[in-house]
Amino acid sequence: MTWRVATVAGFRDETPAARTLELDVPGWPGHLAGQHVDVKLTAEDGYSTQRSYSAAAPADGERIELTVQRVRDGEVSPYLTEVAEVGDQVEVRGPIGGWFVWRPEDTAPVLLVGGGSGIVPLMAMIRARRAAGSLVPFRLIVSVRTPEDLYYADELRVPDPGVDVTVLHTRSAPEGSRRPPGRIGVADVNTHGWPAVLEPTCFVCGPTGFVETAADVLVALGHDPRRVRTERFGPSGS
Ligand SMILES: Cc1cc2nc3c(=O)[nH]c(=O)nc-3n(C[C@H](O)[C@H](O)[C@H](O)COP(=O)(O)OP(=O)(O)OC[C@H]3O[C@@H](n4cnc5c(N)ncnc54)[C@H](O)[C@@H]3O)c2cc1C
Numbered sequence: 001m002t003w004r005v006a007t008v009a010g011f012r013d014e015t016p017a018a019r020t021l022e023l024d025v026p027g028w029p030g031h032l033a034g035q036h037v038d039v040k041l042t043a044e045d046g047y048s049t050q051r052s053y054s055a056a057a058p059a060d061g062e063r064i065e066l067t068v069q070r071v072r073d074g075e076v077s078p079y080l081t082e083v084a085e086v087g088d089q090v091e092v093r094g095p096i097g098g099w100f101v102w103r104p105e106d107t108a109p110v111l112l113v114g115g116g117s118g119i120v121p122l123m124a125m126i127r128a129r130r131a132a133g134s135l136v137p138f139r140l141i142v143s144v145r146t147p148e149d150l151y152y153a154d155e156l157r158v159p160d161p162g163v164d165v166t167v168l169h170t171r172s173a174p175e176g177s178r179r180p181p182g183r184i185g186v187a188d189v190n191t192h193g194w195p196a197v198l199e200p201t202c203f204v205c206g207p208t209g210f211v212e213t214a215a216d217v218l219v220a221l222g223h224d225p226r227r228v229r230t231e232r233f234g235p236s237g238s
Contacts, residue, residue: 004028008087009023014151014152018069019081020056021068023090023092029095033102033124033125036055036094051077052096054121056120058127064092067151068081100231109139109194111203112141113142113193113204115144115206116206122203137162142165147167168184169181184213185217186220189221202223205231208232
C-alpha cells in the first residue's frame with residue numbers, strides 16, 4: 001500500500017464536534033463499505049503522525065469521504081475538524097480491512113449497531129445498499145449521548161425503504177421519548193434488531209466498551225458469534 005496525496009475538496013459539519021471531509025485522491029483504487037484508511041499529517045519540520053478513519057461513503061471514483069469526531073487534546077482530529085481547509089493536502093493509504101465489510105451481493109439481513117462515531121462505516125453500508133439498489137433489509141441501532149450528537153441526522157430522517165433506524169440516547173433523550181436515557185441493553189437489541197433465527201450479519205462499531213457490550217448482548221440473544229463482526233474505534237496511530 002502506497003501513500004497517496006489527498007486534497008480537501010469540501011467539508012460539512014455533522015454535529016458540533018464532528019465534520020465530514022471530502023478528499024480527492026488521484027489513483028484511488030476504490031474501497032468497500034466498512035473499510036478504513038490511514039491518514040498521515042506531516043508538519044513543516046518533518047514530524048509526521050497518522051490515524052485510521054473509516055470511509056463514510058462507498059467509493060465514488062477518486063473521491064473519498066471521512067467523518068471525524070473531534071477528540072479534545074487530540075493530535076490529529078482537531079486539525080481535521082477545525083483547521084483543514086479546501087485545497088489543503090494530507091496523505092492517505094488504503095483501503096484497509098476485509099472482514100468488517102458489506103458487499104452489495106450479500107443477501108443476509110443486516111443489523112448495524114453503532115455507538116457515537118461508530119456509525120461512520122455503518123452509514124457507508126447503508127449508502128452502498130442504496131447506491132446498488134439492494135433490497136436486503138437493514139436495521140440500524142445507533143447510540144448517541146444527546147439528539148445533537150447524531151451524525152447524518154437529516155439523511156437518516158428520510159425514509160429509506162427496507163432500512164429501519166432506531167436512535168438510543170445515553171444522556172438526554174428528546175422530549176416525549178418513551179425510552180429513558182441509558183446505555184444499550186438486551187431489551188434494545190431484542191426489540192429493534194433481528195431475531196437470531198433469521199441469521200443476520202451483525203456489524204458492531206464504536207468505542208471498545210460499547211462494542212464489547214453490544215457484541216455480548218447479540219451472542220446472549222442467540223446470534224452466532226461468527227456472524228457478529230466488530231470494529232473498535234480505540235486510539236490509533238504510529
Ligand atoms: C479502524 C479504525 C477506524 C476509525 N475510524 C474513525 C472514524 O471514522 N471517525 C473518527 O472520528 N475516529 C475514528 N477512529 C479513531 C481515530 O483513529 C483516532 O483515534 C481519533 O481521531 C483520535 O485521534 P487524535 O489524534 O485526535 O487523538 P490522540 O492524540 O490519538 O489521542 C488524544 C487522547 O484521546 C484519547 N483517544 C484517542 N482516540 C480516542 C477515541 N477514539 N476514543 C476515546 N479516546 C480517544 C487518547 O487515549 C488520548 O488520551 C478509528 C480508529 C480505528 C482503529
